[in-house]
Amino acid sequence: MRRWALPLVVLSAISGVAGLGLLKRRRYVAAWGAAALAVAAILWTWGAAQYPAMLVGSLTVDQAASQPAVPCARLLGPGLRRSAAYPGPVAAVRDLPAGTHR
Structure with missing residues (x-):
């Protein structure tokens, strides 16, 4: 067991008791x-005991890491999608005659 895992095992035991x-x-x-x-x-x-291996014997954390642009795209993509989809429904509700929407 790696040295990072032992405090977590102790924490789990104390929490269980x-x-x-x-x-x-x-x-x-x-x-x-x-x-x-x-x-x-x-x-x-479990993760701390395996570190730095993701798949023991074949894949390390550094090998599994993505390029720096991937996390940026994963964070910006949903926001950009929402900003593109938001004006349509807002305009549709705004253009309804007065008193027809609540």
Whole structure:
């Protein structure tokens, strides 16, 4: 196990025990939060234990990384699409006779 994973395993164990204690005290919402933290910590532990390999033995994080333009396009694309689609419905509602839309 990598050194990054051990604190996450400890966090998961503490969260699990805390969740059980909260269940015993009938504090269900807090127990739900503790359980969610325990599960999230286990998932992060798996990733931390595998780092820097994405697929053990064949693909590293650096090899899997995309070109710098890809994240930029992924962030700007939906915004540009919405800005192009937004004026049509607004104009249609604006051009309706008064009192026909709410």
